[in-house]
Amino acid sequence: MPDHSVAIIGGGVLGTSIAYFLSGHARDPGSIVLIEQEQNIGQHTSSRNTGKVHAPFLYDPAAKKTFAKAAALGYEMWLKYSEYKNLLFRRDGVLEVALDDKGTARLGKYMQWGEANGLKRDEIKLLNSKEANELEPNVRCVSALYCSKDASVEYGALTLGLMEDLRSFGCKLALGQRVDRISRKSGEYSITTTGGTEITASYIINAAGGNSMDVAHSMGIAKEYSDLHFRGEYWQAPPEYHDLTKLSIYSVPKHPEYPFLDPHWIVRADGRREVGPNAVPVFGPYAYTWRKNLADMIPKLLESSRTGARRAVFDRQFLSLASSELKSSLSKRAMIARAREFLPALRASAFTKRGTSGVRSSVIDRMGKFVPDTIVMWADSSVHVLNYNSPGATGALPMAAKIASKVLDEGTVVASDKPKSLWDATSIAADMQ
Numbered sequence: 001m002p003d004h005s006v007a008i009i010g011g012g013v014l015g016t017s018i019a020y021f022l023s024g025h026a027r028d029p030g031s032i033v034l035i036e037q038e039q040n041i042g043q044h045t046s047s048r049n050t051g052k053v054h055a056p057f058l059y060d061p062a063a064k065k066t067f068a069k070a071a072a073l074g075y076e077m078w079l080k081y082s083e084y085k086n087l088l089f090r091r092d093g094v095l096e097v098a099l100d101d102k103g104t105a106r107l108g109k110y111m112q113w114g115e116a117n118g119l120k121r122d123e124i125k126l127l128n129s130k131e132a133n134e135l136e137p138n139v140r141c142v143s144a145l146y147c148s149k150d151a152s153v154e155y156g157a158l159t160l161g162l163m164e165d166l167r168s169f170g171c172k173l174a175l176g177q178r179v180d181r182i183s184r185k186s187g188e189y190s191i192t193t194t195g196g197t198e199i200t201a202s203y204i205i206n207a208a209g210g211n212s213m214d215v216a217h218s219m220g221i222a223k224e225y226s227d228l229h230f231r232g233e234y235w236q237a238p239p240e241y242h243d244l245t246k247l248s249i250y251s252v253p254k255h256p257e258y259p260f261l262d263p264h265w266i267v268r269a270d271g272r273r274e275v276g277p278n279a280v281p282v283f284g285p286y287a288y289t290w291r292k293n294l295a296d297m298i299p300k301l302l303e304s305s306r307t308g309a310r311r312a313v314f315d316r317q318f319l320s321l322a323s324s325e326l327k328s329s330l331s332k333r334a335m336i337a338r339a340r341e342f343l344p345a346l347r348a349s350a351f352t353k354r355g356t357s358g359v360r361s362s363v364i365d366r367m368g369k370f371v372p373d374t375i376v377m378w379a380d381s382s383v384h385v386l387n388y389n390s391p392g393a394t395g396a397l398p399m400a401a402k403i404a405s406k407v408l409d410e411g412t413v414v415a416s417d418k419p420k421s422l423w424d425a426t427s428i429a430a431d432m433q
């Protein structure tokens with residue numbers, strides 16, 4: 001008999017949320033183990049992001065169906081959880097600005113998507129340039145979309161909150177254990193970590209974030225996909241800019257089919273202001289520094305030469321956008337200039353401190369195209385969550401409920417009659433359909 005019914009690989013906001021729901025519903029929560037390579041959970045993308053609870057107007061309800069549904073449900077769930085744990089949740093709203101006619105047409109689409117994804121008429125509004133200016137006098141644009149149902153939180157703190165709860169339910173945590181090898185014999189997984197520890201389980205949930213593709217490949221899954229990594233960097237705004245706007249300001253992305261967003265003007269949950277993120281191509285999911293990036297270079301180049309990533313990288317448009325991202329990484333002036341297009345009062349010389357960077361990992365198909373939605377791949381006694389990018393943190397609780405509910409339905413974990421989580425996983429999963 002294996003030691004555990006389920007082993008969850010990855011203690012980011014997603015893996016921790018899955019562990020929260022599974023152990024909160026299990027008759028024997030001690031049969032579930034959450035494995036994290038770091039000494040604490042939520043150390044990577046889950047605490048290295050913009051901290052927005054994104055309103056779902058940005059997501060095409062057809063092409064990004066799962067993200068759209070999860071983001072739509074995520075708002076109320078994070079609000080309830082933040083109140084329950086007494087953590088920051090600031091409903092501060094967002095202004096999405098168009099800088100040309102093409103951008104205005106895109107805002108029209110966002111309005112349709114927002115309504116289709118459940119935003120109410122009084123929560124989302126198209127504005128002309130004058131109306132946008134009345135709302136935010138320092139912003140320049142040709143039109144804008146204002147959404148009041150957008151909030152700022154600290155996902156790292158929320159993830160730690162979930163960890164406290166799942167620990168109190170009785171879930172096991174294996175911290176500081178990097179999964180190195182996975183083998184399977186007679187229906188039992190043997191997971192060996194770099195320290196040499198062996199963890200056995202009947203079922204594996206792969207929620208390893210930027211590393212989930214490598215974990216899936218090591219189990220012979222998702223071989224038709226590969227991934228590329230992009231470092232998002234920020235600059236912290238000095239206090240003199242704190243009253244420049246009340247709202248976060250996002251500009252309509254010029255190339256939404258690529259993972260290159262234009263840097264935003266961000267209002268953080270604790271009131272700080274920042275400019276970012278850009279999306280600089282890097283060689284690994286933890287390439288926060290140039291030294292680490294170089295260490296990952298050779299293996300990633302070898303892998304990319306064999307997969308669809310090669311086609312993506314040699315696409316002319318990709319190369320041109322990537323070089324502009326690289327420029328904004330090397331030059332503060334180039335980065336701030338991108339935000340000055342809609343906030344002309346910003347001066348690059350006033351920015352002296354970088355913010356915390358984070359890496360997003362985008363999945364590429366065989367044809368070299370970026371996959372728009374997240375991929376949840378169910379295999380025999382394992383499930384793999386790939387391409388879990390923004391708004392991944394916003395949607396982590398409903399996504400986790402959906403996955404936990406299916407694992408419970410399959411009977412891998414025996415359900416208790418008295419769930420301890422704040423929500424019933426099955427009813428959230430039904431809302432995700």
Ligand SMILES: Cc1cc2nc3c(=O)[nH]c(=O)nc-3n(C[C@H](O)[C@H](O)[C@H](O)COP(=O)(O)OP(=O)(O)OC[C@H]3O[C@@H](n4cnc5c(N)ncnc54)[C@H](O)[C@@H]3O)c2cc1C
Nearest residue numbers: 010012013014037046049050052179209232391392393394
């Ligand atoms: C710059 C940036 C800005 C963003 N802004 C937002 C935003 O404002 N709003 C939003 O909703 N989303 C945002 N996102 C996306 C969001 O942060 C991610 O979708 C989310 O954090 C992903 O969570 P995760 O748990 O899948 O990954 P992670 O947080 O990366 O967690 C995966 C965990 O797996 C562990 N792990 C990996 N491999 C192994 C192994 N072999 N053994 C053991 N453990 C392992 C890692 O150490 C890590 O802790 C942003 C992302 C970036 C990069």
